[in-house]
Amino acid sequence: MPSSYRLVRMLWLKTTMQLRTDSLRKLCQVSRHSSGPPAQSVTPAPFTSDRRATSRHRHVPLHTLPLLHPSRLHRSAPCLHLCRQASTTGGAGWYEGVADSIPVHVTEQLLTWVNQATGLPWWATIVCTTFALRTAITLPLGAYQAVVVAKVEGLQPEIAELAKRLHYEISVRAKEKNWTDKKCRYQFKKNLKRIVSELYVRDNCHPFKASVLIWVQLPMWVCLSLALRNLSLGLSEATTALQGELTVGGALWFSDLTLPDSTWIVPISLGLVNLLITEIFALQRREASKVQKYVTHFIRGISVLMVPLAATVPSSMALYWLSSSCVGLGHNLLLRSPRLRRLCHIPPMRSDSDTPYRDIASSLVAKYIK
Structure with missing residues (x-):
């Protein structure tokens, strides 16, 4: 049973170290594009099946170990600062946007x-x-x-003449169908707008x-x-x-x-x-x-x-x-x-x-x- 427990723990530690290594590799690739010095890769300590080595580091949990040295984190800070500055200046006003068009x-x-x-x-x-x-x-x-x-x-003279004829026709139609004054005004404006639009199209x-x-x-x-x-x-x-x-x-x-x-x-x-x-x-x-x-x-x-x-x-x-x-x-x-x-x-x-x-x-x- 203890040997099975050690085997499971060793597999779990190995998987965790592999995930940490992949994350660290991506972070190093990002740091190469920053203005500061490139971050050096950190190689995890070789995994060993020695019981004494495992017991010696058992009191330090793996998730508490830093991925990078504090000095490396400090050197990568300017990259983050420049990124924040670029993001804040990207939201310039409309005047500057037009001037830079x-x-x-x-x-x-x-x-x-x-x-x-x-x-x-x-x-x-x-x-x-x-x-x-x-x-x-x-x-x-x-x-x-x-x-x-x-x-x-x-x-304008032709429009005025057509407006007079339209007014007469609407008055005749209003008597036939008993239109109200509101109905007459609506029909007059509607038909006059159509006539004027046709004249504009005719003469371009x-x-x-x-x-x-x-x-x-x-x-x-x-x-x-x-x-x-x-x-x-x-x-x-x-x-x-x-x-x-x-x-x-x-x-x-x-x-x-x-x-x-x-x-x-x-x-x-x-x-x-x-x-x-x-x-x-x-x-x-x-x-x-x-x-x-x-x-x-x-x-x-x-x-x-x-x-x-x-x-x-x-x-x-x-x-x-x-x-x-x-x-x-x-x-x-x-x-x-x-x-x-x-x-x-x-x-x-x-x-x-x-x-x-x-x-x-x-x-x-x-x-x-x-």
């Missing part, structure tokens, strides 16, 4: 390529890139937006298509802004080398493009240009609705808030915002030209004029000066 990095490469291909200073690179992108992308979309808006305005001028310009221009504005921010702050190894070029790539009073404009000349100019664009759009609407008036006031508030914001960001970003607004103002005025509107096949509108620029200047003088 692929479109922003592609925009950084585009700006770097333009600067190296043209040999221009960085301030001229920003201005020329802004002009090229807005002319190649947003100007055609602006012309398409003008076509859609003109078609929608041209459909759904009002949602007029918002394509915003959905393209806004992401482009965000990508260029964040790309210039990354280049100015040198947040990565690739942008660190370019940060030195931006420190001397400015002109006039903003010689360092990585610092905010302390004179506030660029931010104030940005606010004035944005307000001018807003007022020109407001003058185009002769009979604005309440919603349009609220939207105009909201855009005016955003234009004013952009001034202190542009004074806190690097000058490269503020210069891009000013360049983009100036190019947008030029495109808006260009799309008022009767010759260009005929060239782009933009249907005539009630607000069209043979002398659009003279009319805009006289309207601004009459509204704000006299």
Whole structure:
């Protein structure tokens, strides 16, 4: 019986030692990938069937023996610390996530390529890139937006005529079927919505298509802004080398493009240009609705808030915002030209004029000066 007991105990100890050895081997493999020195393998003591050796170590349970030496555990601590630090920094905010996205990095490469291909200073690179992108992308979309808006305005007389006929037919049907006023209003709105949708499909001028310009221009504005921010702050190894070029790539009073404009000349100019664009759009609407008036006031508030914001960001970003607004103002005025509107096949509108620029200047003088 004692020999059987020793045999069972020996088998149990051998199995336990084998499991501990496998676990230790996995831990050593993990430690090789850490920043600290690699953990050395620990070979268990040879198992022996000697009764005296077994009895000598019987008072020390196997599960209480450490798998690694305390010094080894201490050396592997930096690996665990780095892993925890990486896991905590991985949950960055959405702003940093967008700034580190692929479109922003592609925009950084585009700006770097333009600067190296043209040999221009960085301030001229920003201005020329802004002009090229807005002319190649947003100007055609602006012309398409003008076509859609003109078609929608041209459909208003036809919609008004169909609404009158629909109102008459519903009144006749209401007398036949004894409809209530609520039922009549419901049928009128339902059928009028269907008729207007059919007209939009017929002329291919759904009002949602007029918002394509915003959905393209806004992401482009965000990508260029964040790309210039990354280049100015040198947040990565690739942008660190370019940060030195931006420190001397400015002109006039903003010689360092990585610092905010302390004179506030660029931010104030940005606010004035944005307000001018807003007022020109407001003058185009002769009979604005309440919603349009609220939207105009909201855009005016955003234009004013952009001034202190542009004074806190690097000058490269503020210069891009000013360049983009100036190019947008030029495109808006260009799309008022009767010759260009005929060239782009933009249907005539009630607000069209043979002398659009003279009319805009006289309207601004009459509204704000006299």
